[in-house]
Amino acid sequence: MSRTDRASRVIAAPPDRVFAALVDPDALIAWLPPAGMSAKFERFDARPGGSYRMVLTYADASPASGKTTADSDIVEARFLDIVPGVRVVQAVNFVADDPDYASTMTMTWAVTATDDGTRVDIRADDVPAGISEEDHAAGLASSLANLAAHVER
Structure with missing residues (x-):
């Protein structure tokens, strides 16, 4: 059964600055890795x-194991659509x-201007079964939060 997870936040920065950080x-690399992880790109073509x-590496792999190795997750992603500023x-x-992690998830990052800055909405469709709702929400x-800290400077 497919699952959709959502998250959103209003960020005190203009939409063009927020959108630029998405591509x-x-x-x-500065903001996408969740707390306790770092990242590097092996290739990147935003179109x-x-x-x-992207290789995501856990600072401390002991409390959780990675999906690819004991201390890392490797993400292969394709850009399906990019609408500048949107x-x-x-x-x-x-x-x-593990097939519970190996399925394709569609991630949509949307930005909308608000009186207070920019609302960022994330929608993750077909979340792999191995990713718990609690861990994904966190x-x-x-x-x-990292994105806000990065663009609100």
């Missing part, structure tokens, strides 16, 4: 039909032997 590899490969849609796959909230 810039240096910005993504519809483009893709990226949304980024990606098909995301974790490189994993990870999405952490990434949004």
Whole structure:
């Protein structure tokens, strides 16, 4: 059964700055990894039909094991749609032997101007069964907090 997870946050920054952080590899490395993780890109091409490969590494792998190795998750993603200033849609796959993690999740990041800055809405469709709702909610909230800290400077 497919699952959809959502998260949102209003960020005190203009929409153009927030959107730019969704498609810039240096910005993504700075804010996308949830707390306790770091990231690097092995490739990155932000355009519809483009893709990226990101390695997420746990600072301390002992409390949780990674999906790809004991201390890492490798993400293969394709950009399905990029509407400048509006949304980024990606098909995301974790490189994993466990089929509970290996399915394709569609991530949509949407930005909307508000009186207080920019509302960022994340919708994750077809979340792999191995990702708990609690862990995913915490990870999405952490990434949004990191994004806010990154663009509100």
